[in-house]
Amino acid sequence: VLAGCSSSGDGGGGTAEGLTGSGSGDSCVIDATVPVGAALSLTGGAASYGESQQKGLELAVEHLNEKDGVEYALSVEDDATDPRQAISVFEGFVADGSSAIIGPTLSNTAFQAQPIAQESGVPVLAISNTATGITEQGDFIFRDSLTEAQVIPQTIAAAKEKLGLEKVVVMYSNDDAFTESGFEVMESALEDEGIEVADTLTFSVKDTDFRSLLTTAKQQDPDAIVVSALIEAAIPLVTQARELGIDQPIIGGNGFNNPALMADAGDAAEGVIVGAAWNSASDSPENTDFMAAFEEKYGAGPDQFAAQAYAGMQIIDHAVRVNCSGERTDVQDGLTQVTDLPTPLGAISINADRDAEHPAVVQIVKDGAFAVLQ
Ligand code: 1QQ
Structure with a gap:
């Protein structure tokens, strides 16, 4: 060879x-x-x-x-x-x-x-x-x-401390290796922090319309929505959440670490919490x-x-x-x-x-x- x-x-x-x-x-x-x-x-x-x-x-x-x-x-x-x-x-x-x-x-x-x-x-x-x-x-x-396992637990812990999270809804795409793995890490980090998961909602990496899932999420009146998604889904998800009047914090995984989120979702991206492997302020x-x-x-x-x-x-x-x-x-x-x-x-x-x-x-x-x- x-x-x-x-x-x-x-x-x-x-x-x-x-x-x-x-x-x-x-x-x-x-x-x-x-x-x-x-x-x-x-x-x-x-x-x-x-x-x-x-x-x-x-x-x-x-x-x-x-x-x-x-x-x-x-x-x-x-x-x-x-x-x-x-x-x-x-x-x-x-x-x-x-x-x-x-x-x-x-x-x-x-x-x-x-x-x-x-x-x-x-x-x-x-x-x-x-x-x-x-x-x-x-x-x-x-x-x-x-890895998400190295970043998500401290992200959830910090968000809990700042926002007093007790109950969240989790959303993730269940047909991508990263978003599924990220979801598993989120689920166990939430459990470790004693945060209740009121609902878990799944979608496809290719989806761009999250209005019906977000309406379901809103009905739980969660303290935050925790999302494992790539950027192509994250942008419309965040945008549509704000359009539907969901003003609770959104906590994202590594897929959200992308300036396209702010460029394309604009004001809707304000307040989104993301753990990262790079500190631009260093x-x-x-x-x-x-x-x-x-x-x-x-x-x-x-x-x-x-x-x-x-x-x-x-x-x-x-x-x-x-x-x-x-x-x-x-x-x-x-x-x-x-x-x-x-x-x-x-x-x-x-x-x-x-x-x-x-x-x-x-x-x-x-x-x-x-x-x-x-
Ligand atoms: C993975 C990721 C993506 C967000 C990289 C761009 O973390 O696929 O593992």
Whole structure:
């Protein structure tokens, strides 16, 4: 198989492609360009996340290539928000010798595509997948995105404390791996906090009319509505809730971490509470430098998905430099050696389960932007 051509990574001697270098860390020098593939949703329902991820990756590669020693060639391919398309994009990256694969954008897609990389021994770094079980697919699968299980419990706890929640209605799409996983986390977090779930209402990822479900929710007179949805559903759901006179808080999962919510739902988005893996208000130099560079390059600020993408390339660079090699098994090994790496997300470590650990933040939409919930 093709993957075998570039999977021996014992270092020192170099390879035909020259992906092993000399030195280590900052002093690492690799002669060949290190190819990195990214499968992102640039079209379809998740395109607003994917476009932001592409910007974050491209900015990071620009910055990393200014450093001496290692040069990256990033190849971004559209997974079209479609698991079948993602499988063929992954197959392409496996065949073309990519040192690592970043993505895909959605957990629902990742569960289908990741086995292609795992079976071929190509390391994958998920930069936005938050469902339970992503990294359990194999020892080549890593992520820098916090899971819903790492973010939702503190979001629910903070919302309870601020808003005195006693009774909520939960709504989620039950045909997407991320929104289902998020729902399970919400359900158990609500139970842990002793908050009553008066009703649980389901819909499809493709739905855009929530008026009848919202009318049912309103009849329970809940203290809040807790929602696990992707952005294409979140926008009309929030908009229609306000139109129907539901003025209770709405608490969303990771799908809500998207500036399209405020751009498209406008005033209806005010007061929405969302837990996040990136704190835009962080004044660490890694974050303020990232935000300034992003704004300068693209003329608008980044979102969480851009920050996770940028940090993802920093993690790949760390993993490559640790063993000074772009060989796949060396990058895999390097990814197990990420401890307190400074990034715009804070200091990131990758744990023994190949999941990320770093601080999370609870936000509220205020004046059209995410602000830290105080
Ligand atoms: C997942 C998610 C999405 C919101 C990423 C864009 O968290 O699919 O896991």
